[in-house]
Amino acid sequence: MMATLDDLLWSYQSLIYGLGTNAILGLSMYAVLQLGQLSLGQAAFMGIGAYTGALLTLRLGLPFPLVLAAAAMVPALAALVIGGPTMKLSGVHLAIATIGLGEVLRVAYINTDAMGGALGLSGIPEKSTFAIIFGLLAVILAGFILASRSKIGRACEAIREDEAAARVMGIDVSAYKMTALVISAALAGLAGALNAHFSSFIGPNEFAFEAAVSILSFAILGGVTTPFGPVLGAFVLTALPELLRPFHDFRLVFNGLIIVLVVIFLPRGILGFRIRRTGG
């Protein structure tokens, strides 16, 4: 009996880890969407974190907590650097500029032999555990909930609704935007390192356009009116391809169909309704 249960857990262990890391990615997206900023650099930041983490583990053998800290710090620094110029952009222009960042980095990984080039980095030891991934997820989620109920949440909402008015109200819009971008980058980097340390391998093509769009879809499908939305969205989109395995050839057909139906019937996301603050 125990053996069966063990097998069951073992079989779905990576999937469960994937749920957790993708939920963190969803929250990373949420951080910027909260301010109405369509920054799609999350995949690029995830890549920076994944490469930083994997290289520190493989080449220097640093302890895992230190690796994770660095994997969050380096993309955060990168966000600080590129944050200035991109602050000027909004809407689709910001989106495409940040996607461009991912593409430029992809070419850089491919051309850098020290980073494995086209072959990527393999043999990354398995260090991510259930406790680490979901512990971090819980802390991050709690942080977002607390922030959204405080004056930070109200300021974010004001910026999202009308940036000019928010400025008039005395909110430092640029500081908020920069902080959101840095937090978003740190979370994406963290998720990237966690992913690298349970899937043994990272490659240069994993952090480009497609990844950017799927991270965005975690947040949008789940809904961005509450931090639980992106988490739920990530869970659904990560689990679907695995749950649909019995359909064999039609697996991705059903996967696509379910996404279409969910969006049509719940256009504001699965958790699109407001369940937030009382009074304000």
Added chain:
Amino acid sequence: MLAQQLFNALVLGSVHALFALGFTLTFGVLRVINLLYGFYVAAGAFAALVAVQSLGLGLWAAGAFGVVVAGLVAVVCDFLVLTPLRRAKAPELSSLIVTLGGVLLMNSLMQIVFGAEVRRFPARLLGQDAVTIGPLVVAPIQLVIIATVFVLVALLFWFMERTRLGTAIRAVAERPDTAALMGVNVGLVVAGVSFLSAALSATAGILIGLNFNAVHPYMGEPMMLRGFAIIIIGGLGDIRGALVAGLALGFLEVMTAGYVSSNLKEAVAFTALILGLWLRPNGLFGRASGKRA
């Protein structure tokens, strides 16, 4: 060699522009980031392929068939998937995600029907022997591509400026709500733009399929990213902008690969994009676009 490289740039730029024309229409007029656009490229090419192989049509008839089929598929997809969102006044990004699901659905269905392997149009539909003109080596299909792009741009200009539907489309693009109040049939405009943009993307698919002898379910996907860059630099909904930005990107890519390093081809394109956006945050032609007019 420079002459040939310039010609290569013109061909590649035309392919980019061809892909971007319909994309900029659907994005600019309908305000929808439609990821299905890449699918219509393959749908048009496959429909034309079926017309040639199973219905025995000639190249031009098959091409027209492919274009119409893709256009109709787009009208149906739009009606089933995007119209409900429009009616519900759903957030902009929901359309992006719904088309993401749509792409997964349609591409997988297409693979089940047609198989995963790469196919091609029968040889000799169009002469493939290149001819030498002065310092240039030119293949007939390349001339067809360049001519098609310029003819289509001219036709689109005429259509948008001189026809009633074109005027209605422009009205909807500028002020959707006012247009509806003024008696413009928004449903018809939406259907018209969907048909037109998918027809343009199918034209791109067929010509690209002929040029590179490769037709497969995912042939539109690699073009999406560059397509985004082109229509944003060119300005959303801006036909002239799509042409200029497409040609410019082609030029930049060919010159980088030809004279600097082919390693940097992709990076240079996107570095230029980022710099361009930084210097001109509202696109090449400075039009305010997106949400804030």
Added chain:
Amino acid sequence: MNRRTVLAAAAVFSATAALSGLAVAAEPVKVGAIECLTGPAAKYGTMIKAGFDLAAEEINAKGGILKGRTIELIYEDSAAQKEQAINAAKKLIGRDHVVALLGPTLSNEMFAAGPVANERGLPIIGTSNTAKGITDIGEFVFRTSLPESDVLPVTLKKAQAKFGIKKVALLYSNDDAFTKSGFDVFKETLEKLGIEIATIETFSVKDTDFSPQLTKIKSLNVDALVVSALAEAGGGLVLQARQLGIPKTVPIIGGNGFNSPKIAEIAGDSADGVIIGSPWFIAKEGAQNKNFVESFRKKYNMDPDQFAAQAYDTMYILAAAFDRAGEADSKKLRDALTKTDNNGLLGPFKFGADRSPATAEGVVVTTIKGGKFTLLQ
């Protein structure tokens, strides 16, 4: 769908075997296969699956393995995603309790899924992974895919002797593990043979336009083009090279990825004169290959490629290893696999100490003539 046909064939076989008085163990031996069956890499995965299915059907029809048990292949799709490859491996091992794994299609996926099988002590055999370091994952990881390091020197030497090649242009897809590994070998071999590399040009696996690189190469007057690319990009590249006026007296030498009917299909007449070295090609002599090609065409209505041939051979290698192991036990199977001595489509085959193919005897150099692969004389 094909899984059902295999099962049906297995059922029919069991019935006939029972009638003829053979000892029939009721339970089939479960083998898992992880392949890209959807998504852009599905063209490779479906070819590999076709090779597996054909071989398994033949083996089961001829009496199966382990004195009358049939092979039951359970496929899981990886859609070219490493996470899905891991999940598929875990599902096959933990839920379906397979004894061995085949695949995954891409080297990237093997780097992710290989450690899973290795950790559980289950043999996993890649049939299409050529990237460096694959079998370093662990002692349960095997591959039957041909190391290009054995094939390419033969090709280049023959081409050098026949065409007097002194200076070449080297081209490759730099964003793919398969083609990058091929490039590394090409470069090393060219340097060893003292052939000058006039230029190294790269492109993306997804590219369709190679005109700037080829125009540059045309002006360098090289004796040959050496290309490491997958069949689709490769076919397009050959077509454009000839269109741009690089004459047919300048041969184009391809790596593993070129060993596909798609090259001639895409490039048409332009493919004539393309040179490829391989232990297998579709027109290879011998009854075994004729049978394979004929059955393959009959079953699937298309030509097999190298991926299908490698998969077909691998299934026979696996079946023989089961019989040598004496029971459907993963550990014993691993030891039995190391003693493989097969003579299949690819010629004599053994695993080396690193669990990669030991030698690639019988490598022949072929060229395309009139759209067909023929021996280069």
